[in-house]
Structures are given as C-alpha cells and as structure tokens.
Amino acid sequence: MSKEIKQGRVLVVGSINTDLVARSPHLPRPGETISGQAFSQVAGGKGGNQAVAAARIGARVAMVGCVGKDANGAQRVKDLETEGIDCAGIEVDPSQPTGVAIVTVSDDGENTIVVVAGSNGQLTPEAVARHEAAIKACDIVVCQLEIPWESVHATLALARRLGKITVLNPAPATGPLPAEWLPLIDYLVPNEVEAAILAGLPVESESGARRAATELQRGGTRNVIVTLGSQGAYLLLEGGEGTHFPAPQVQAVDTTAAGDTFIGVFAAQLAARQPLEGAIQLAQRAAAISVTRAGAQPSIPTRAEVDGAVGV
Template sequence: MSIVIFGSINMDMIAQTPHLPQPGETVIGDHFITLPGGKGANQAVATAKLGRLTYFVGRVGGDSFGRELLKRLETLKINTQGVFIDQKTFSGVAMINVETSGENTIIVIPGANGNIDESDITRLEKILSKTSLLLLQLEIPLAAVEMAAREAKELGVTVMLDPAPAPEKLPDRLYPLIDIITPNQNEAEKLVGFPLDNEEEIKKAANVLLKKGVKIVVIKLGDKGAFYATDKEQDFVPAIKVKTIDTVGAGDGFNGGIAAALDRGLCLKEALKWGTIVGALTTTKEGAQTALPDLDVVHSLLLSDNSSV
C-alpha cells in the first residue's frame, strides 16, 4: 500500500552552541546551517527512505524556501501533488538551537502551514483511498487535523497522531478517531495532566489515553526506549545505545519507522522495533531529514544482535 502524511513543512535554521542560552543571555555559537524540516515533511522523508510509497499533503509559501523544500521531497520520490503553493504568505521556518550535548530548543513560525484549511482536506481525500495509514502531527491547525482524522476513519484508513507540539488539551472528540497516538514523555504529561516520573505513572497515563478512545498508546521515553499499551497488552520497549549528536528529528524518525513497518504488514511489536531503531539512528547525525536512515541501514541492524551503534 502506501502512506500519506498530512502536516507541516519548514525550513530549519539551525545554530549549534556550547550551551543553550538562558533568558537574557547571549551565547556565541559554533556553526549555522539551513536544512529542510517540519514534522510532517520529516516523517514523509522517513517513510520514503524506508522504502514506502509516500504522499505528502500540506502547504509551502511562494518563496525560495518553498521551492527548495518541494524539490527536496521530490528528489526522494515523495508524491507532492497534494502540496499547495500559497503565494500570499511565506513558507514555515523553525529556529533551532542545538547544544553540544544534543539537547535543543525550537521556535516554529508556521507561515503557510498555519493557513491549512478545508481546501487542503479536499486534496487529502483524493489520496486517502490509495493509502493504508494517515500520519498526522500538530504543527498545522487542529481543526484541519480533526477533519483529516475523521475522513480517514470513515475510509477505514489507520490514523496515527504524533501530538507535537502538544497543546494543553486535545478535544475529547478527537481521541476516538485515533488508532495510534505517540507522545513523548513531556507531551504525555500535558495530555493527562500529571507528571510521568516512574513506571507506574507512565502506565497510568497510557491507560488514561486508552479510556479516551485511542486504540494504541506509544509513549516515547528518549534514551529509555518507549512504552506501549493496548486494551490487551502493555510493555516497555528497550532503547538501543547510540552516540547522540543531535536529537532534532528523532521523534519524527520514530514515527516514520512505526508507520513504514505497519505499512509493510508487520505487527505492532515489530513496528516498535523499527521505530526505536530509526529514532535512535536519527540522533547520530546532524539535522532531521539528512539524519534519517535508509532501509538498508535499518535492515542490517534488525538482522544483527547488536543493541548499540
């Protein structure tokens, strides 16, 4: 089958620095680059590099960034017929500060992403019937995310939501439309309203989300791996050890890995292995899309007994 990603596409403007600035502090950085990004586009690149037929639906502005971003997707053979070029505004950008340890802070300016509306849903509808899975994030208007999830649900397409950046609250009517939700620890804390400081609280958070109507909950725990829960089973998924350089895009790689594996017909546990490997490998290189691994690299790690890279 194939996967459709409905979401954001940005130009990432990345500054590397010995440490992240505190409020009011000026820090001299080491390096600056611009790279294609946006959570939606990152996830599209992840699934495409993992060998899946991938459609992307979203918006870019009528500027040089927009042309460059589309060219990047098309180079990877991602179908961009569902992308609208919004001549009335600029393309989305993300201002990213990355410190030596790999930790980062990000400011996203939505640009064209913020204008996504019902007309984009019309373009999405034409593609959904060709796909097995719809992958969503929250860097586009929440109303559009909800409309997309509803359309996919009616067509029997699996809906996967990466609730990032997490709002203080998602509408309760959205949860039953979601088959798989994949918050990280901080995002899960926002969604359930209490801290996840230990295993019991993590399990409790997953059960809260299940009771809201989600079929599968996957909580990303960084270098501690992940936790998943359904109404029948729950367990922790161990991380693989890597030398982290840059954590930008790791969550997108994790989601792309899961989506690609499910589109191949693999079971949930196998899909979680894919997600864990792809997410970890993404942290070993600079940037987001440029750091995402291809299928051969993931296959070689799946076939080995190594738990570190």
Template sequence: MTILVCGSLNMDLVVRSPRLPQPGETLTGHSFATIPGGKGANQAVAAARQSISTAMVGRVGADDFGHQLRHALAVDGINIDAVQVDAETYTGIATITVAESGENQIVIVPGANGRVNAADLTHLKSRFATAQLLLLQCEIPAAIVAQAAQLAHAAGVTVILDPAPVPAMDLRPIYPFIDILTPNQVEAAQLTGRSVNNLLEAEKAIAHLQQQGATTVLIKLGEQGVLCGTPQETFHIPAFPVSVVDTVAAGDAFNGGLAVAIAEGRSLQQAVIWASATAALSVSQAGAQPSMPTRSQVGDFLTQADAAID
C-alpha cells in the first residue's frame, strides 16, 4: 500500500514579524529561516510521518535548495526516485511572512515546479500498480494536474485534490475524476464565486460544487472546523482547540492525514477527525515540514481529546 504525491517542492524563506504588513509598509521582523516546503512535499511528509509508504513525483532545480529538498524527503523515508533534477532552471521558492497570531502571507515562485510535464506523468503511471491513493495540489501546471487525475482515476487509484492555489484553468472538467476535493474557505469562494465565511455558506458552496460535477467535497474552515459533503450526507467536524503558532501547511497536514486514514480503510468521518487532529498538531508548531506530526503523536492527541475514531 503506497500513497503517491504528485506536486511541488519549494524551499520556504520564512520571516517572522509582529503582524502582517499592510501594502507599502515596511516592518522589522524577528527572525529568518529556510525550511523545506511546497504543498506536494509537505503532504508527502505528512503521510510518511504516519508510517505509510509514500512516493513523491516532482521537480527541483540543480542547485543547493534542490539538493536539500530531496535530502529532506529521503530522511523521512519518502521514495524520491521520481523527483527529477532539472538542470535548466532553479528550485521553486516560497517567501512566507508569519505574524505572531500565526497568520501568514505567501508568495510562490514556481521554478522547476512550473516545468513538471508529461515525462513526469510517465513516472507517475509506473507506480499505479502498487498505489492506493494519489494526492494532488495546484502548484504545478494545471494541465498536468488534470492529466494526473484522469490517469489515476482510470487506474482505479483514489484521487484527492487540494485546489490550492486555485488555477486560472477551469477545474470543472476534471471534477468527475476527483474522489475528494478539499478547498479551504478562500479557495471554495474562488471556485464558486460566492462568499464562504460560515457553515451555512459552506453548505451552499458544497452543493454548488456538486452540481458542477464534484462528488465528495471537504471545505476546511479553520477554527470553524471542516464541513463535509458526499452524495449521501453532509456533516460537520469541529476544529480541535489548540494554541496556534504557525498556520503554514495546516491544509497540507490535513490532506496527508486524510490520505493515510482513507488508505487504511477508515470511514470518511473517522478520516476527517484524524486529518483534523493532524492539522491541529501542525499549527501548534513552527514551520511547514518540521511541524508534521507522527502517527503516535496524532493517536495520543486524539486519546487526550477523547475523540472517537475507531
């Protein structure tokens, strides 16, 4: 049983400041760090830390950042045979400002992530025979995301798409190939053209997306938890109360935890509880990949929270 991840690898350039700057404002920050990130790599680490076989498909540049990112994945036991080193460009980066509240602002420069192409899909297809689930995001070309979803669906591999950042390309044609769509409230608003600020608005957004061809939709609402809509039911999973240190990669932690729980045969409701716990632990720590919890940490957290997952 393997979880495949096709997506981005970035080096996060993280600045911490008292608050997020206003347009045109200069602030003095507290600290600076380079931390392995990228939505694809983050989700791979989130899954691998929970003791499940994980393989990554993507690209880095032939530079120090690329070497460091590949090494970081390998240290977590992730198969990096299909993480190509592209000598014609640089490794993707993300500049991240994190406020004391835990809120963040992110600007991404794709670099090698923008050059993921059909050759990388060949590496992906070769792994379908042993894969149970494919995690996708939108920090690589949207056309490649669409092709990957279709190929995995045809091979009987479960597909989870985190539509972040929402691409300019219309995603509606690939909804039938996506088993679970996991936007946050901002992305859900972008996909539907309507505000998604509370549970009622999220329920309407789910109905809208399902009318467009999506089947199961999970909208991540931060402190308001997760609203889940399937063809049979809609249910709400409250957020776990934690002290927020850094919200960077919370959605990636959620998706990685969700993939693990689904791959192991849990019901969707149980999987969302497990994923929510994974995300809660991640926001209580600094950094993207460094904040991803282990299986035992998630289990202990749920035991202490008295959450029923079995």
C-alpha cells in the first residue's frame, strides 16, 4: 500500500444498517411465497458500506451517522471500529432502533432491498453541524440518500463552504434532485436506474448514460459518473469530455454493495490525489470482486485482494 493512499482522508456522512439477507432461487413475484436457501445477518447501510470500502482500500476514514441504543447499533459501531474507521461522529439515539435492510438475493446474483431507516432518520442537519470539525479534517466528503435529504443538503453546503471535494451517490433515487444541490456536487455517481430517474431519460447504454449525464450537468453538477453494471461506467467531465470504462467480466454471485464498493474506493483514490481514470478503474476492479461474494460488507475486498486479483 502506498504512503500516498494512506494519507487520503475520507468522511462518509450516511446510513448504518443491519442487513437481513435471504437467498432464494429467484426473486419472488408479488403475492408469491418461495422457500429460501440461507439466511444471514450482516453489517450494511450505504454509508457504512462506503466507509468500509474506503478504509479497506487504504484511506483514513471517519464516519458521521446515527444508530439506535440497541444491540444492533453497538455491533455496527464495533464493526466499523474494527476496520480502523473513526466513529467519534456516530451518535446514539434512543428513540429509534438501528436501521435495517431486508435483502433477497437470487441465484443469478440479483437482489431486492427494503430499507427501514430507523435511527438513520435521526441524523438531522443540527447533528451534521455538530461534526463540522470532522468535515474540516477530511479531503473528500461522501453522502448518499438513506438519511434525511435536508441533512444531505446541509452536509454538501457545509463541505462546499469549507472547500472540500464532494461525492454524492444519489441512492435510493425517487425523483430529481433539488436544483440548489447540484452546484454543490463535484462528483455525482448514480447507477443507470438512478441516472434515469434523476434526468428523466432512459439509460440503457453508453449513449443513454451520456445524455443523462449531460442533462445533470446542466443543473450545475461538475462531473458525473454513471455506473452501468456489467456494461462498465461512463464519465462526463466538467468540460464536456466523456469516457466509457468497460467493466471487468466476472460471474456475479451477489450484487449487494457493488455500487457502494465503487463509491468508497473511488473516494479513497480521490482523497489520495490519484489520477481520475485510475481511480475509476480501481473502483471497478474492487466492485467486480465484490459481486463474486455474498453479503454487503463481507464482500468488500481489501487493497491486497484488489492488487492481487487475476483477470479482474
């Protein structure tokens, strides 16, 4: 691991969940009951996953979030601390249980996820403001949409005021982002489904990704990266230059946390001031490894695993 990578500082402001994961032959249709093959309870939440991905690739990581005053919350904080993540910014709220995600994973690696926010909903703008020092100390600030939107906006605005580079993973996306957010975002990183929702355009290919990214840039976002699963990723830079990055080809077992792995590794590379193209390619390799494994945080590879992977 290079010294430069060790020096990168990433702050993740976001969700912390316990994932309840059932494996089944296929995803159930509405009204259908099917027999599951296995069950596991693992650490998750987009914020937690992205923090772990950044830490395992070599960044110095801190997290701002909220857990409940329960066994799940205590265990999730312990899990993050084990990864070397600074958890001083994780608050405990006794009024709500720690967030959970109910995940079904099919034999072909696809998944459905139902998220119950719980204590993640208690991460207020006031809580974000209490951790201004953590934002001051970092190089990159990463957010998602599993906490209250007003708290995401507060984070982006504070990070911009403090001169930090911002990365927003707009997931889960339910509609266009507020117009006032877009100028606060240095890197907007949706997947193809999220990009289509945000831009109001179909995204089924590289050309669709470019059209959606161009539309999102018109609102003021500097750079857009649309991840396209097995079709790779499309980068549209602030100046209008676009690049398609083919994805490594692997046999998917479970796509849970693949996007989070990409985000965390990408942010870590940005924090370490690595070249942008190399940051995307390393993030793709890490995400490709993650889909060959089951679970959210258990699937995220270390730097040694990414560097040593053959054919990825």
